[in-house]
Amino acid sequence: MIEIVIMDHLKIHLDSKIGVGLERPTTTPDSFIIFEKTSSGEDNQIHSATFAFQSYSKKSLYEAAKLNEDLKAIIKKMDELPSILSVKLNTDYNFTDTSTKEYRYQAVFDFKY
Template sequence: MMIEEKLYRFLKTKLDGVTVCLERPEAKPEYYVLIERTGGTEINYISSATVDIISKAPTLYKAMELDEKVRHVMRDFVSVDNVSSCTPNATGNWTDTVTHEYRYHSTFIIRFMED
């Protein structure tokens, strides 16, 4: 199973009432998180993925709150089979200045073994 799918399943169980997506939804819900893998490597059968998790909400404050919740639950991602570490790398405001869609994002480095 791809790490994105593991992360998707994990966040769906941890983020009650929040839509979790692997691509931007056409009909955008009020709250959602989007998982985007932005890079990765493999050395000696140990894989590393750089993953952005984008939190979208109706206000900037609510987007920050959702991002904080995401960062908190990601601490437990190491409990998933074959995931050895999940390290936060960056966080910040990603508000779309054209559409005024309020978004925050956090980047994580995840180390794991492929199934």
């Protein structure tokens, strides 16, 4: 399952103080990342999927942006893994949640595996 590959890769390469998961943690750390598959497909036994990664920071918009940049660098290196054929940044942007006033950025990646 591609979600497990991504989760393991992020946990290895991110600071241990940064939470990573598919769901929002019950108790949120100062910085954390949530990711979800937004679409997927398969052609000639090659799988593809698009994932949205949300980088949160309680401290500042700058910290959310910095976490987003760190995340992008880590994700881009995933194409070095034997199970990943390619990873491409689709887009990233400020995605601050105005209802909760939480700073966050979102990066969207296309994977082939």
